[in-house]
Amino acid sequence: xxxxxxxxxxxxxxxxxxxxxxxxxxxxxxxxxxxxxxxxxxxxxxxxxxxxxxxxxxxxxxxxxxxxxxxxxxxxxxxxxxxxxxxxxxxxxxxxxxxxxxxxxxxxxxxxxxxxxxxxxxxxxxxxxxxxxxxxxxxxxxxxxxxxxxxxxxxxxxxxxxxxxxxxxxxxxxxxxxxxxxxxxxxxxxxxxxxxxxxxxxxxxxxxxxxxxxxxxxxxxxxxxxxxxxxxxxxxxxxxxxxxxxxxxxxxxxxxxxxxxxxxxxxxxxxxxxxxxxxxxxxxxxxxxxxxxxxxxxxxxxxxxxxxxxxxxxxxxxxxxxxxxxxxxxxxxxxxxxxxxxxxxxxxxxxxxxxxxxxxxxxxxxxxxxxxxxxxxxxxxxxxxxxxxxxxxxxxxxxxxxxxxxxxxxxxxxxxxxxxxxxxxxxxxxxxxxx
Ligand code: GLC
Numbered sequence: 001x002x003x004x005x006x007x008x009x010x011x012x013x014x015x016x017x018x019x020x021x022x023x024x025x026x027x028x029x030x031x032x033x034x035x036x037x038x039x040x041x042x043x044x045x046x047x048x049x050x051x052x053x054x055x056x057x058x059x060x061x062x063x064x065x066x067x068x069x070x071x072x073x074x075x076x077x078x079x080x081x082x083x084x085x086x087x088x089x090x091x092x093x094x095x096x097x098x099x100x101x102x103x104x105x106x107x108x109x110x111x112x113x114x115x116x117x118x119x120x121x122x123x124x125x126x127x128x129x130x131x132x133x134x135x136x137x138x139x140x141x142x143x144x145x146x147x148x149x150x151x152x153x154x155x156x157x158x159x160x161x162x163x164x165x166x167x168x169x170x171x172x173x174x175x176x177x178x179x180x181x182x183x184x185x186x187x188x189x190x191x192x193x194x195x196x197x198x199x200x201x202x203x204x205x206x207x208x209x210x211x212x213x214x215x216x217x218x219x220x221x222x223x224x225x226x227x228x229x230x231x232x233x234x235x236x237x238x239x240x241x242x243x244x245x246x247x248x249x250x251x252x253x254x255x256x257x258x259x260x261x262x263x264x265x266x267x268x269x270x271x272x273x274x275x276x277x278x279x280x281x282x283x284x285x286x287x288x289x290x291x292x293x294x295x296x297x298x299x300x301x302x303x304x305x306x307x308x309x310x311x312x313x314x315x316x317x318x319x320x321x322x323x324x325x326x327x328x329x330x331x332x333x334x335x336x337x338x339x340x341x342x343x344x345x346x347x348x349x350x351x352x353x354x355x356x357x358x359x360x361x362x363x364x365x366x367x368x369x370x371x372x373x374x375x376x377x378x379x380x381x382x383x384x385x386x387x388x389x390x391x392x393x394x395x396x397x398x399x400x401x402x403x404x405x406x407x408x409x410x411x412x413x414x415x416x417x418x419x420x421x422x423x424x425x426x427x428x429x430x431x432x433x434x435x
Contacts, residue, residue: 021247022222022225022226022247022248024250025229025233025234027233027234028229028233028234028235028236028250030234031200031234031235031236031250032236032250032251032276032277035097035145035200035201035236035251035277035316036277036314036316036355037096037352037353038096038097038145038316038352039096039307039310039311039316039317039351039352039353039354040094040095040096040097040307040316040317040319040340040344040351040352041095041096041097041098041099041147041279041316041317041318041319042090042093042095042097042098042099042318042319042320042321042337043098043099043100043149043281043288043318043319043320043321044098044099044100044101044320044321044322044323045101045104045149045288045289045290045320045321045322046100046101046110046131046289046290046322046323047101047104047106047108047110047289048072048073048076048106048108048125048325049072049104049106049289049290050289050290050322050323050324050325051072051075051076051325052072053290053291053292053293053325054289054291054292054293055287055288055289055290055291055294055322056101056104056105056106056288056289056322057105057289058289059105059106059155059166059169060105060155060165060166060169063168063169064169065169065170066155066156066169066170066171067170069106069155069156069169070119070124070156072108073108073119073121073124073125074124074125074126075125075126076121076125076126076127076325077125077126077127078127078131078323078324078325078326078327079326079327080326080327080328081127081129081131081134081327082327083131083134083135083137083138084138084141084142086135086138086323086329087135087138087139087141087142087144088142089329089334089337090144090337091142091143091144092337092338092341093337093338093340093341093344094340094341094344094345094348095144095337096144096145096352097144097145097146097147097200098135098139098144098145098146098147099147099148099149099201099203099318100132100135100146100147100148100149101149101151102132102148102149102150102188102192103150103151103154103188104149104151104289105151105153105154105155105165105166105206106155106156107119107151107154107155107156107157107160108120108121108124108156109121109188110131110132111130111131111132111133111191111192111196112130112133113188113191114191115184115187115188115191116188119156132148132192132196133195133196136196136197140197145200146196146197146199146200147199147200147201147202147203147236148192148196148199148201148202148203149203149205150185150188150189150192150202150203150204150205151204151205151206152185152204152205152206152207152209152219153165153166153206153207153209154181155169155171157181157184158171158172158175158176159175159176159177159178159180159181159184160176160181161176161177161178161181161210161217162176163209163210163212163213163217164208164209164210164211164212165209182220182224185224186224186227189202189224189227189228189231190227190231193228193231193232193235194231198232198234198235199232199235200235200236201235201236201237201238201250201251202228202235202236202237202238203238203239203240203253204237204238204239204240204241205239205240206240207219207221207239207241208241208242221239221246221248222246222247222248225237225247225248225249226248229248236250236251236277237249237250237251238250238251238252238253238279239253240253240255240281242255242266242267242268242269242270243269243270244269244270244271244273245273245276249276250276250277251276251277251278251279252270252272252273252276252277252278252279253279253280253281254266254267254270254278254279254280254281254315255267255281256281256282256283257280258280258306258309258310258313258315259272259278259280259313259314259315260272260313277315277316278313278314278315278316279315279316279317279318280310280313280315280316280317280318281318281319281320282306282317282318282319282320283319283320284297284298284303284319284320284321284333284336285297285298285322285332285333287322288320288322289322290322290323290324290325290330291322295332297332297333297336298336300336300339300340300343300427301427303319303336303339303340304339304340304343304427304428305379305427305428306319307319307340307351308351308365308366308368308377308379308428309361309365309366309379311351311354311356311366311368312356312357312361312365312366312367312368312377313356313361313366314355314356315356321333321337343427343428346402347401347402347428347430350368350375350377350401350430350432351368353370354368354369354370354375355368355369355370356368356369357369357374357375357376358374358390358393359374359376359388359389359390363380364378364379364380364381364386365377365378365379365380365381365428366379372396372434372435373432373433373434373435374432374433374435375401375430375431375432375433376388376418376430376431376432376433377428377429377430378420378424378428378429378430378431379427379428379429381423381424381429382423383423384419384420384421384422384423385417385418385419385420386417386418386420386431387414387415387416387417387418388415388416388417388418389414389415390415390416391413391414391415393435394435395409395411395416395433395434395435396434396435397432397433397434398418398431398432398433398434399431399432400429400430400431400432401430401431401432402430407419407420407421407431408421409433418431
């Protein structure tokens with residue numbers, strides 16, 4: 001009898017669970033497609049750590065006592081910050097969305113968070129301006145989508161259950177309290193999704209802080225994601241956890257790699273999702289937060305090809321810049337952005353609104369596709385002809401994208417041979433096929 005009741009109860013719970021499974025709303029599905037259409041975003045790591053010029057991990061890396069670190073905000077005065085100037089520069093560069101750190105691992109809120117015990121940009125700095133609010137207004141004005149990065153881990157709060165990082169910051173360990181910390185995060189997320197207009201995505205980072213725990217740490221992600229979707233159904237949830245997707249996540253993130261690659265060592269345990277939009281986040285130099293000694297910027301060619309390869313792999317590129325503590329964007333970053341913008345002004349049509357094309361990515365390049373157009377992006381070819389393993393299609397027209405020069409196509413039963421008449425030497429030589 002007891003067994004039978006238990007059995008029925010078990011079944012009931014399974015059924016309830018099945019019902020409770022995350023079903024993205026119509027608004028969310030629409031937002032996913034729009035996210036994919038945007039293709040190019042700028043990632044901004046900006047906080048009081050920018051003052052130290054050693055990246056956003058400086059507090060942990062230099063073992064700065066948490067009470068000493070908390071003195072940084074007292075001197076944070078980004079006098080040149082002008083949200084419109086930033087957003088205009090991004091717009092000129094062809095950027096369609098911004099993802100900015102609302103609160104990084106150092107625990108400092110870059111917005112007027114009423115639940116942060118005063119540890120935020122309005123209450124703790126002489127600047128006293130809510131920069132996220134100003135960015136939200138500028139984004140709204142210029143038609144750029146605003147996303148928020150949000151750290152799951154915290155090196156400042158005493159209720160955060162200390163994980164593998166931030167262990168030598170002098171924090172007492174007797175006040176750790178998950179329930180209190182979880183409530184704090186959800187209250188902050190509520191602030192971010194209530195006071196800053198429509199938000200494109202919440203971009204989480206940091207759950208790996210407890211990846212090494214003996215008993216698996218329960219971050220209660222599903223409830224948190226549900227809160228986000230309740231507050232703004234079209235807001236996408238992404239989590240940089242370096243693992244396969246969890247229920248409730250709307251985008252899949254790859255850190256410093258394109259989907260399916262693992263050169264940086266973060267994506268080893270990941271299978272590329274074919275159900276949700278993909279995003280690859282990359283640094284423009286070697287650092288996320290402003291780093292005064294890092295002048296190792298990727299070249300114009302590398303950055304453009306990164307964007308093109310991402311698009312060909314059906315992914316967005318989220319390209320990072322670490323703004324300076326004076327409120328300016330590094331000159332080198334601005335110059336690279338301009339290069340990308342100039343390129344996108346000519347080639348944007350072959351990127352925005354496209355999806356990964358029907359010819360799989362190759363060493364020579366990738367394809368993107370939109371309606372009946374297939375764009376062949378040739379980035380590394382030593383010959384004056386390119387073979388495409390593409391069968392069962394009828395090519396109505398083939399031309400060089402930038403000037404309309406006809407391209408001769410030879411059809412065989414194995415595919416198509418594009419006769420280019422020259423060895424392509426451009427950053428990206430685009431052939432447009434009308435199918
Ligand atoms: C890593 C770093 C973090 C950075 C993030 C961006 O998770 O810990 O500092 O914000 O990558 O992808």
